[in-house]
Amino acid sequence: MIKKTELPNRLDVLMNMLRPVEVFIDVGSDHGYASAYALENDLADRVIATDIHALPAERTAKYFEKQGLSDRTRVFCNDGLRSLQVHANDAVLIAGMGGYEIMHILEEALSEGAVEMGAEFLLQPQRSFRELREFMARKGIQIRDERIAEDKNKFYVGILAVYTGKVYQTDMISAVLGPVILEKRPLYFEPFIRDRWKTLKKEVLGQPELRPVLEYVEKVIQTL
Ligand SMILES: C[S@@+](CC[C@H](N)C(=O)[O-])C[C@H]1O[C@@H](n2cnc3c(N)ncnc32)[C@H](O)[C@@H]1O
Structure with a gap:
């Protein structure tokens, strides 16, 4: 009997915002836990996991094999979303990277027209929140939800967003602290x-x- 994947609190809070999707794309998958969790909990039909480095990509593939998920997963050693298409019923996870790295990945995919409207993003930047939220406003990536996770006295903010292509305004306070965090005051x-x-x-x-x-x-x- 294969034991289901347990996520660290930081990823658990983030994945709790995800509604079921067709393809879950895990950019910077490292160990592959978030992707495995998505499949094991019926949050995705299929997974594409990518990592820029070969070792983490291999680690991810091995973990999928151990969990019996290889037939529903594809793993690439790839920079960001390069050469991938993100469809309206898909979600992209980018967690555990700096805000500028996340912006670089999104910018490249959007400028190549690789993202369909309606596609969702689960983002957990380690820093540069203001710059990332300002970028999202300029690109029409609408913030739908935000949650806070706590791990060893450190706080992690997770953002759920959808690509609408409709540019919007954001003010400095919302960009730094998070519009949903200020409005809903989550846990x-x-x-x-x-x-x-x-x-x-x-x-x-x-x-x-x-x-x-x-x-x-x-x-x-x-x-x-
Ligand atoms: C700190 S780990 C985070 C892993 C996982 N996403 C999480 O949140 O637990 C960051 C991973 O992202 C990968 N990475 C960094 N930049 C990347 C890029 N541009 N494209 C794909 N993977 C990237 C790194 O190799 C590393 O495995």
Whole structure:
């Protein structure tokens, strides 16, 4: 009997936002856990996993074999979404990378016309949230949900978005902190916002344009 994949909290919270899709595309799959979880929990019919490095790609393929999932998966050693098509009923996961790396992957796929409208994205950048959310607004990648995960006193933000192609405006506060996080105040909002306050206090020294965000966070903290 094969034991189902258990995800670290960071990925579990992210994958909880996914509705069932045809193809789940795992960019930077590394171990392949998120993809295996998607198949084992009927969240996807098929999986395409890619990793830029050969070793993680091999690790992913081996894990799929161990879990008995090889016939529903394809693994490539590939940069981002290169040479792949993302259809309307598909979802792309890009987690555990910097915001700029995620933007590079999305930019390339969009500029090649490789993404159909309606395709979903599950994104978990490690940094550069503001830049990533501003990029998404410029490209018409609409944020639908955001959740916070906590792991060893570190907070991870996951974003579920859909490609609509409709460009929209975002303000600095939403771009830095997350529009859904501010509106819905999901689980871990309070420790997350206190943690952001500490970081913003330092960031504002080098980036004075962040001062209104810091002041906003201070007001929010007073209401908690
Ligand atoms: C820190 S791991 C994260 C793995 C997994 N996505 C997670 O969140 O647990 C990042 C993985 O992304 C891969 N990677 C980095 N840049 C990439 C790119 N442009 N295209 C595909 N894979 C990439 C790395 O080789 C590494 O295996």
